[in-house]
Amino acid sequence: MNAMNTNVAPNPANFRNVLPTADAAGGRRWLYPRRVTGRFTRWRTVVAVVLLVALFVGPFVWVDGHPLFLFNVLERRFIFFGVPFWPQDFYLVAFGLIVFIVFISLFTVVFGRVWCGWACPQTIFMEMVFRKIEVWIEGDYTARQRLDTGPWTTEKVAKKSLKHGVFLLVSFAISNTFLAYIIGRDQWLTLITDNPAQHPVGLATMGLFTGVFYLVFARLREIVCTTICPYGRLQGVLLDKNSLIVAYDYIRGEPRGKLKKAELTLIPGTPPKGDCIDCKLCVQVCPTGIDIRNGTQLECINCTLCVDACDEVMDKINRPRGLIRIDSQQGIEQGKPFRFTARIRAYSGALVVLLGVMGFLLISRPVLDVTVLRAPGQLFQREAGGKVSNLYLIEVVNKTYRPIPVRFRLSRPDAKLSFVQPLTTVPAGELAKGIFFINLPEKTIRSTSTSLRIDVLVGDNVVEQIGTTFLGPVR
Ligand code: SF4
Numbered sequence: 185m186n187a188m189n190t191n192v193a194p195n196p197a198n199f200r201n202v203l204p205t206a207d208a209a210g211g212r213r214w215l216y217p218r219r220v221t222g223r224f225t226r227w228r229t230v231v232a233v234v235l236l237v238a239l240f241v242g243p244f245v246w247v248d249g250h251p252l253f254l255f256n257v258l259e260r261r262f263i264f265f266g267v268p269f270w271p272q273d274f275y276l277v278a279f280g281l282i283v284f285i286v287f288i289s290l291f292t293v294v295f296g297r298v299w300c301g302w303a304c305p306q307t308i309f310m311e312m313v314f315r316k317i318e319v320w321i322e323g324d325y326t327a328r329q330r331l332d333t334g335p336w337t338t339e340k341v342a343k344k345s346l347k348h349g350v351f352l353l354v355s356f357a358i359s360n361t362f363l364a365y366i367i368g369r370d371q372w373l374t375l376i377t378d379n380p381a382q383h384p385v386g387l388a389t390m391g392l393f394t395g396v397f398y399l400v401f402a403r404l405r406e407i408v409c410t411t412i413c414p415y416g417r418l419q420g421v422l423l424d425k426n427s428l429i430v431a432y433d434y435i436r437g438e439p440r441g442k443l444k445k446a447e448l449t450l451i452p453g454t455p456p457k458g459d460c461i462d463c464k465l466c467v468q469v470c471p472t473g474i475d476i477r478n479g480t481q482l483e484c485i486n487c488t489l490c491v492d493a494c495d496e497v498m499d500k501i502n503r504p505r506g507l508i509r510i511d512s513q514q515g516i517e518q519g520k521p522f523r524f525t526a527r528i529r530a531y532s533g534a535l536v537v538l539l540g541v542m543g544f545l546l547i548s549r550p551v552l553d554v555t556v557l558r559a560p561g562q563l564f565q566r567e568a569g570g571k572v573s574n575l576y577l578i579e580v581v582n583k584t585y586r587p588i589p590v591r592f593r594l595s596r597p598d599a600k601l602s603f604v605q606p607l608t609t610v611p612a613g614e615l616a617k618g619i620f621f622i623n624l625p626e627k628t629i630r631s632t633s634t635s636l637r638i639d640v641l642v643g644d645n646v647v648e649q650i651g652t653t654f655l656g657p658v659r
């Protein structure tokens with residue numbers, strides 16, 4: 185650390201007052217990020233490969249004859265990690281969304297935009313798939329720029345055709361994977377192997393998905409992160425001085441300036457100016473086109489490419505790595521290494537509790553969902569033997585993959601429940617409907633509406649208790 189430079193802030197003259205993706209006239213400024221390697225890039229590649237394999241394999245993994253994942257919004261069938269969910273589980277979805285929002289907020293307050301740079305499908309596909317294809321076909325940043333600004337030669341036509349052809353193929357693969365998540369493996373297989381004339385809607389959806397993915401990764405690109413994604417827009421209110429971010433150590437780096445050859449031979453640790461040699465490598469590698477030396481910006485997706493780029497420069501000029509690093513603003517200002525503070529522990533504890541509550545709700549979710557309603561338009565009937573009866577409709581959803589034998593028991597011993605058609609077993613993953621009467625001796629009825637409880641039993645275990653009312657004559 186250069187003591188001379190303490191508290192020297194970046195020069196505001198270097199700050200931008202336009203979007204990094206817009207030119208002076210407000211048009212699109214196409215970005216040509218430079219390729220970079222380094223330890224963070226290697227780790228990100230490992231994470232991306234694991235996530236991509238999981239994403240592409242996900243819809244085709246079946247366990248015990250059932251898919252591991254299914255998000256069939258059309259037929260309202262959902263399977264998550266092999267557990268089937270029904271529209272009746274909507275309360276879990278609602279609670280899960282609340283947990284998700286709180287989780288994301290707390291996570292961002294502590295760990296910044298780690299999700300964006302390391303796990304978001306947009307970043308992974310853009311930087312780890314489409315960008316790599318582009319670099320492979322068109323070359324690194326200067327070659328791509330030359331190709332785009334140059335005339336339409338045979339080479340340019342060939343490279344552009346090849347690139348966009350491969351882009352379309354990859355978009356088609358992504359589209360098919362998403363479709364397999366939505367309609368399931370078997371329906372998807374039928375869709376691609378059957379006579380196309382039989383599936384105009386399915387094939388049109390496939391084409392539409394392919395077009396959308398192609399548009400996103402071939403044209404929109406970083407605009408999704410910097411302008412469209414609402415999570416990115418929230419960074420301003422979620423981050424604080426203690427949040428972990430990709431940050432430039434301006435205390436160590438400023439005043440920046442070109443390093444003359446002679447300065448490389450000076451005694452290490454006593455440079456005549458800040459450690460930043462203004463090589464702009466960190467700017468050239470940035471996929472959202474920003475200069476991280478201007479401080480935290482909402483376009484920064486925490487991809488750590490600038491960290492790797494700057495570390496490479498620091499290695500070359502014999503300065504310690506970490507001029508750009510993952511740290512908090514507080515850590516940069518005070519020059520202290522990152523520590524797990526009480527605040528971070530408290531936030532992390534809250535995250536674990538939230539996940540625990542969600543996990544408990546999922547595990548303790550009842551295997552049956554029972555709805556009982558009195559038959560509409562019916563009051564009560566008097567029957568022989570001084571009895572009064574009410575007619576009820578029942579629906580039982582079996583949320584498991586095995587048939588479940590069921591019994592029903594009333595809370596009052598003098599009441600009798602009898603089904604019109606016996607309902608003794610609910611088939612696996614299905615909804616069973618039934619009609620039943622409840623009889624009560626008229627002399628025991630004390631009011632026009634009597635509360636009753638119906639116990640639903642599987643074996644000897646009461647798995648659900650349903651409250652209902654019984655209508656009787658006025659006494
Ligand atoms: S890569 Fe490092 S040394 Fe080069 S301009 Fe960026 S911060 Fe300065």
Ligand code: SF4
Binds near residue numbers: 470
């Ligand atoms: S500033 Fe650095 S971490 Fe942020 S998006 Fe650019 S390269 Fe990635």
